[in-house]
Amino acid sequence: MEYAQAVPLxxxxxxxxxxxxxxxxxxxxxxxxxxxxxxxxQKEIKKTLNVGSIILSSGFTPFDPSKFDNYQYAMxxxxxTSMEFERILSASGPTHGHVLTRPKSSKKKDAENVKAPKKIxxxxxxxxxxMNRCDNAHCSSVCCMYAIKEAVIAKEHVGxxxxxxxxxxxxxxxxxxxxxxxxAAREKHGIRFERSRIHTITEVPGTNDLSVRYANEKGExxxxxxxxxxxxxxxxxxKQNIALANKLGLDLTPQNFCKTSTFEPVATSRExxxxxxxxxxxxxxxxxxVDASAAADAAGAILAQARNTLTRSPEVVPETNVIGxxxxxxxxxxxxxxxIAGIVDVVAVAEYASKLPYVEFSTDNLYACSQDTQDNxxxxxxxxxxxxxVVAACTPKTHEPLFQETLLNSGLNKYLxxxxxxxxxxxxxxxNNPELATNKAKDLVRSAVSKVALAAPLAExxxxxxxxxxxxxxxxxxxxxAKSLAMQGFHTHLIERSGQLGGQALNLYHTASNEDVQExxxxxxxxxxxxxxxxxxxxxxxxxxxxxxxxxxTTLSSKRKKKVLEHGVAVIATGAxxxxxxxxCFGQDSRIITSLDLDKKFMDNDPILQDLVNAVFIxxxxxxxxxxxxxxxxxxxxxxxxxxxxxxxxxxxxxxxxxxxxRTYGEREILYKExxxxxxxxxxxxxxxxxxxxxxxxxxLVTATDHVLDRPVEIEADLLxxxxxxxxxxxxxxxxxxxxxxxxxxxxVERHAKLGPSEFATAGVFLCGLAHYPKPIDxxxxxxxxxxxxxxxxxxxxxxxTSGTVAKVNPAICSSCGVCLSICPYSAPSFLDAKAxxxxxxxxxxxxLCKGCGxxxxxxxSGALHLQxxxxxxxFSQIFALSEAG
Amino acid sequence: xxxNIIGSVLVVGGGIAGMQSALDLANSGYxxxxxxxxxxxxxxxxxxxxTFPTNDCAM
Numbered sequence: 037m038e039y040a041q042a043v044p045l046x047x048x049x050x051x052x053x054x055x056x057x058x059x060x061x062x063x064x065x066x067x068x069x070x071x072x073x074x075x076x077x078q079k080e081i082k083k084t085l086n087v088g089s090i091i092l093s094s095g096f097t098p099f100d101p102s103k104f105d106n107y108q109y110a111m112x113x114x115x116x117t118s119m120e121f122e123r124i125l126s127a128s129g130p131t132h133g134h135v136l137t138r139p140k141s142s143k144k145k146d147a148e149n150v151k152a153p154k155k156i157x158x159x160x161x162x163x164x165x166x167m168n169r170c171d172n173a174h175c176s177s178v179c180c181m182y183a184i185k186e187a188v189i190a191k192e193h194v195g196x197x198x199x200x201x202x203x204x205x206x207x208x209x210x211x212x213x214x215x216x217x218x219x220a221a222r223e224k225h226g227i228r229f230e231r232s233r234i235h236t237i238t239e240v241p242g243t244n245d246l247s248v249r250y251a252n253e254k255g256e257x258x259x260x261x262x263x264x265x266x267x268x269x270x271x272x273x274x275k276q277n278i279a280l281a282n283k284l285g286l287d288l289t290p291q292n293f294c295k296t297s298t299f300e301p302v303a304t305s306r307e308x309x310x311x312x313x314x315x316x317x318x319x320x321x322x323x324x325x326v327d328a329s330a331a332a333d334a335a336g337a338i339l340a341q342a343r344n345t346l347t348r349s350p351e352v353v354p355e356t357n358v359i360g361x362x363x364x365x366x367x368x369x370x371x372x373x374x375x376i377a378g379i380v381d382v383v384a385v386a387e388y389a390s391k392l393p394y395v396e397f398s399t400d401n402l403y404a405c406s407q408d409t410q411d412n413x414x415x416x417x418x419x420x421x422x423x424x425x426v427v428a429a430c431t432p433k434t435h436e437p438l439f440q441e442t443l444l445n446s447g448l449n450k451y452l453x454x455x456x457x458x459x460x461x462x463x464x465x466x467x468n469n470p471e472l473a474t475n476k477a478k479d480l481v482r483s484a485v486s487k488v489a490l491a492a493p494l495a496e497x498x499x500x501x502x503x504x505x506x507x508x509x510x511x512x513x514x515x516x517x518a519k520s521l522a523m524q525g526f527h528t529h530l531i532e533r534s535g536q537l538g539g540q541a542l543n544l545y546h547t548a549s550n551e552d553v554q555e556x557x558x559x560x561x562x563x564x565x566x567x568x569x570x571x572x573x574x575x576x577x578x579x580x581x582x583x584x585x586x587x588x589x590t591t592l593s594s595k596r597k598k599k600v601l602e603h604g605v606a607v608i609a610t611g612a613x614x615x616x617x618x619x620x621c622f623g624q625d626s627r628i629i630t631s632l633d634l635d636k637k638f639m640d641n642d643p644i645l646q647d648l649v650n651a652v653f654i655x656x657x658x659x660x661x662x663x664x665x666x667x668x669x670x671x672x673x674x675x676x677x678x679x680x681x682x683x684x685x686x687x688x689x690x691x692x693x694x695x696x697x698x699r700t701y702g703e704r705e706i707l708y709k710e711x712x713x714x715x716x717x718x719x720x721x722x723x724x725x726x727x728x729x730x731x732x733x734x735x736x737l738v739t740a741t742d743h744v745l746d747r748p749v750e751i752e753a754d755l756l757x758x759x760x761x762x763x764x765x766x767x768x769x770x771x772x773x774x775x776x777x778x779x780x781x782x783x784x785v786e787r788h789a790k791l792g793p794s795e796f797a798t799a800g801v802f803l804c805g806l807a808h809y810p811k812p813i814d815x816x817x818x819x820x821x822x823x824x825x826x827x828x829x830x831x832x833x834x835x836x837x838t839s840g841t842v843a844k845v846n847p848a849i850c851s852s853c854g855v856c857l858s859i860c861p862y863s864a865p866s867f868l869d870a871k872a873x874x875x876x877x878x879x880x881x882x883x884x885l886c887k888g889c890g891x892x893x894x895x896x897x898s899g900a901l902h903l904q905x906x907x908x909x910x911x912f913s914q915i916f917a918l919s920e921a922g
Numbered sequence: 923x924x925x926n927i928i929g930s931v932l933v934v935g936g937g938i939a940g941m942q943s944a945l946d947l948a949n950s951g952y953x954x955x956x957x958x959x960x961x962x963x964x965x966x967x968x969x970x971x972x973t974f975p976t977n978d979c980a981m
Contacts, residue, residue: 042962085955088928093940095965119969126971133971185974217975276959280934313939321938321967328942335931335943336950342929346953373971375979403979430979524950790973791942829949 043407049074088342089308089335090284092294093328096314097274099163099172101267106169106236107162113138114244114264115237118158118182121266125189127373128402135193137263140244149244152194153263157248158183159234160204164270164318165705174291175705176270176318180208183268184221191225193374201228201262203250206697210669211320212789212809213779215660237265255746271318284309291703293317298547299556301814302331302821310334317702322793323815329794329822336828337523343832355493356447358423363394363489366422367481368413370404370429372459379463381474385428388478392485396420404429410442417446424488428456428481433797434788449493451840451905456484479918486917490910494840497883501586502604503831506531508578508770511539512813513805514609515560516820517827522569524828529571529601530564531592537561537572539611540806545635546681547813548673548704554639581606581773584862584887585800586836590773605800605827606774608784609820612806615658615761620729627736628729628756630657631674638681644755648689651682652738652753654727655695658761661723666781669810671759672699676707678757679716691716692751694727694740719743729756762810774801783809794822802826841905842886843893847875850900854879856892865892929953937965 055062056076066074098119102110109115114137116124123129124136137153139146160183164176187200207229209218221227232250240247240261247261273292281288287295287305294304294311302310312327313319319327336343367389371377382400389398397420401409404427416422425448427439432455440450458477466473503526507518510532521528536542538561544553564570576594583589590601614632622628629637637645653675659668672695679691693716700708712718720743721727727740736753766782776796777785784807787797795802804819805811811819830836843864856865856879864885868878879900881892893901902908929952933944936958944954956963972979 042968043964044962046961048961085930085932086928087930087932087955088952089931091931091933091940091943092935093933093937093943094935095937095939098966119966122969122971126969129971181974185972185977189972189977211975213975312943313935313937315935321973324937324939325942328939329946331939332931332943332946332950336947336952339927339929339931339952342927343951345929347929347948347951348953372979434978789976790978825946825950829946832950 047073049076088339089310091331091335092280092304092309092311092315093313093331094274094277094280094315096271096277096318099170099176099269099272101162101269104162104169107159107265107267108237108239109267112237112239112244112246113140114153114246116264116266118179118186118266118268121186121190122182125186125193127371127375127377133193133374133378135190135198137244151263153198155199155201155262156187156190156264156266157234157246157260157262158187158200158202158266158268160202160268161233162267162269163272165205167709172270172272172291173706173709174270174293174318174703175208175701177208177701178318178320179268179270180204181211181214181217181320183266184209184218184227186266187227188217188221188225191227196226199228200225201230201260203230203232203234203248205231205233206699208697208699208701210667210699210701211322212783213666215665215667219665253743271314273315277315289317289703290706291317293703296814298549298551298812298814299560299817300334301818302327302334308338319702321790323818325791326793326815326819326822329825330818333520333524333821333825333828336825337520340523340525343525353445353447355449356423358449358452358493361423363424364396364420364422365392365394365424365426365485365488366413366416366420367392367395367398367426367428367485368404368409369398369400369458369477369481370427371400371402372430372463373403376429376459376463376477379467379470379473380458380477381470382477384474385458385477385481389426389428389481389485392482394424394489395485396422405435405438410438413442414446417443417448423448424452424454424491426454426456426481426484426488428458428477428484430459431455431457451494452488452491454484454488454491456480482920483914483917486913487910490907490913491905494904496837496840497842498835498837499586499884500835501831501833502588502602503527504529504601504603505605505607505827505831506588506590506601506603507607507609509539509609509611509805509807510534510537510572510574511609511611511805511816512541512557512560513611513816513820513823514539514607515564516817517607517609517802517804517824518570519560519564519567520821520824521827521831522564522567524824524831525569526828526831527569527571529573529603531573531576531578533575533577535575537564537574540614541813543614543632543635544813545638546677548677548707553813578770578773582863584885585798585830588800605802605830607802607804607823607827608770608774608776608796608807609803609805609823610765610767610770610807612762612764612783612810615664615763617657617758617760620654620657620727620756620758621731621736622758625731625736627754628758630758630760631671631678634678634755634757638678645682645685648682648686648754650690650692650751650753651679651755651757652751653679653691653693653757653759654729654738655693655698655759656723656761657758658763659759660696664761664763664781666810667699668761669699670762670812673704673707673812675757675759676700676704676711676716680707680711680714683711683714683716687714690751692738692753693718694721694738695719696721696723719749762806764807774798776801776803783807794819795826800830838884838886839888841888841903842883843881843888843890844902844904845879845881846900846902847878847880848900849898850875850878851898852877852879853897855895855897856901859891859895861889861891862887930955932957935965936963938967940965
């Protein structure tokens with residue numbers, strides 16, 4: 037068994053290590069297993085599956101640094117890999133989350149030398165961006181961010197005085213909200229960033245401390261001693277991946293990742309076989325999740341006719357009737373590894389809970405959400421005859437559905453459940469005050485127990501799902517979503533505010549892998565124009581949105597004409613715009629242009645491009661600055677690619693790129709390497725010392741401080757390209773229509789940064805493209821497909837269930853005043869018909885329309901309205917329970 | 923419906939990407955075979971401690 041939270045939670049024998057299987061001796065496990073589950077006779081079975089399509093998601097293998105003798109990873113105990121450091125930080129890891137140096141051997145003398153480190157260093161790009169010592173020319177995309185995270189969390193575990201240093205070449209924090217994390221690590225957490233590639237690690241004689249010698253940015257040689265060094269190892273394709281690809285006859289990239297194209301980012305070279313995750317290229321979790329949905333969409337699109345032919349319905353556990361029963365409450369207190377238990381005394385909280393009224397059973401769990409705990413919970417509910425459950429753990433936002441499913445599996449109505457958030461509301465915010473945090477956890481549990489005791493089983497209304505989709509935004513991602521949905525068999529309306537489809541892609545020349553964007557784009561547009569399942573609405577905007585998941589009613593307005601569209605889901609693909617620079621003399625000379633202007637010149641084959649002597653690019657114009665503190669992700673690759681294009685047109689041209697960090701992540705790094713080989717000159721500048729641009733006698737003079745020479749250089753530019761940032765529309769109206777949030781920068785906020793990147797927390801509303809975050813075409817297309825896939829999971833169901841937490845009227849005391857009718861934003865209340873058998877003219881609530889917001893309940897002067905699951909008596913008992921001394 | 927289209931998909935690898943593909947497909951009406959070489963699913967992500975930028979627990 038790999039770890040206590042493994043799914044499935046079963047032991048397995050490793051045949052390579054088993055003494056019995058290898059030598060025919062031992063057999064201990066068979067003797068001791070009470071379930072008689074050990075069977076040494078099991079043989080490998082070969083099965084043949086007939087499937088309609090295949091998705092390869094076989095991942096990556098972490099780079100093995102033991103082949104590098106200069107880091108002595110295999111020899112020095114305190115040189116660890118980043119994967120090992122993740123385990124050291126983890127509460128379920130070997131040190132239970134305590135950061136400790138490692139003993140040289142298991143001898144007692146060595147074990148006594150184990151200490152909490154005071155100084156830790158991270159070495160970036162181990163097994164990435166390195167052609168000298170390994171053949172991995174690519175950037176692994178994720179190591180910069182995970183190193184920062186590990187450093188921040190190490191400081192959380194060890195204490196603020198832990199000295200953390202990250203040695204790096206370029207800091208690549210190009211993902212959503214990553215730049216902020218980097219800024220906070222530097223400014224708030226005091227993590228030191230040192231731009232230097234470490235050549236060798238040596239051990240300080242007589243100790244296990246590690247010494248490194250490096251040149252800092254000023255070129256000064258330094259010696260520094262650390263207690264521990266973490267090698268930020270890269271991602272590479274495993275041998276099995278390569279063998280699998282060869283067996284299936286798939287093309288690989290020179291870096292041995294699965295080859296795909298920009299416009300079909302999850303399609304392999306073989307029809308019907310798709311790829312997602314890190315086998316397609318080094319990438320982080322959100323991008324893997326986007327790809328995964330995209331691959332599901334691509335596989336689904338070719339099988340749409342066979343939908344529901346092979347699926348089976350899960351068995352439903354019949355619901356136990358608990359009405360009239362005395363409450364028998366079970367309380368489960370989660371440790372969340374050390375997330376909660378590191379601060380809150382969870383054993384004391386569980387012990388305290390056991391003495392509360394109606395509590396029959398209480399316990400603590402390492403991870404309440406893990407499969408083993410879930411199974412155990414079902415068992416306990418049945419065994420102890422529990423009829424109400426409290427889980428004291430994290431947030432119901434992410435985990436309530438999981439626990440509710442556990443209730444369903446044990447035959448309980450899912451509304452007989454309450455969560456106490458002792459992590460986000462407690463251990464995270466009171467980490468300096470464990471005693472008070474424990475008391476607060478007790479208070480929160482007491483309050484939850486008092487509420488759940490009054491909980492009643494609730495019924496959910498069933499409603500039909502309108503099978504039509506609406507996609508807002510006719511750029512490349514919106515076009516992709518519409519096409520995917522149509523291929524999966526759903527009628528789709530594509531809404532575009534301008535008079536033309538294509539969005540920002542209309543301004544682009546070539547992709548980073550040299551595909552002609554205009555040619556591909558016009559083929560895509562033609563394709564959807566001919567698709568009978570797609571209705572395109574140009575020059576159209578939204579003027580109102582009513583309804584909810586499965587049944588939206590959107591009013592479209594076009595040239596003062598209005599039209600109502602009924603649809604089951606909505607996809608927001610409204611894109612973003614290029615920033616118009618307000619520095620570097622932009623607008624004062626026609627030779628100072630933006631990246632998109634340069635693309636236009638390429639498309640027009642502008643003759644001026646042939647005769648340039650000096651072409652200069654300035655990066656991060658309007659990105660990573662106080663006004664737009666995020667990285668625009670695409671500009672480095674765009675400029676490097678355009679620099680190569682200029683060199684191709686005129687190899688004699690001098691091309692300079694002035695940059696802060698080059699962020700050619702993943703296999704885009706190869707372009708950066710090509711550009712250097714082609715003679716493109718890269719000059720780094722810092723944000724405190726930005727390049728100067730002056731216009732003098734008709735010349736464009738660019739000055740910058742060369743980081744190698746450490747002296748100012750002046751370039752007379754014939755063409756100055758500003759890599760300007762991507763900025764969002766900040767469409768407040770749209771955000772309000774669908775009740776979806778935007779972040780401080782104005783990009784829409786997805787359901788979950790890692791696990792729900794292409795959808796909103798609002799059910800039935802999905803997200804893709806630049807409206808989510810700046811991204812290149814391949815990622816926009818993947819997310820367009822992902823949004824389609826997520827939509828299809830809803831559209832392919834004929835009916836869905838609404839929440840049981842809805843308002844209910846007690847007609848006997850309703851005074852028919854009508855306030856609820858006027859106040860409800862969802863039109864859920866109405867008056868009972870004059871012909872009704874009873875309670876004519878009294879209010880009633882349509883449970884399908886009700887969203888459980890509680891407005892009507894608060895406004896009812898007669899006290900006739902109740903919000904089920906949040907009834908007055910429940911809320912009051914919670915408040916009274918809180919006000920009691922613990 | 924043409925007989926030669928099979929409404930099932932083989933997903934090779936049970937890490938975060940494979941699981942997400944499998945879930946999407948199963949919820950869209952396709953039968954999924956999820957293949958994993960190790961005894962449990964979850965892949966590399968289940969070995970991670972917390973995830974950036976929210977510092978959420980990776981489990």
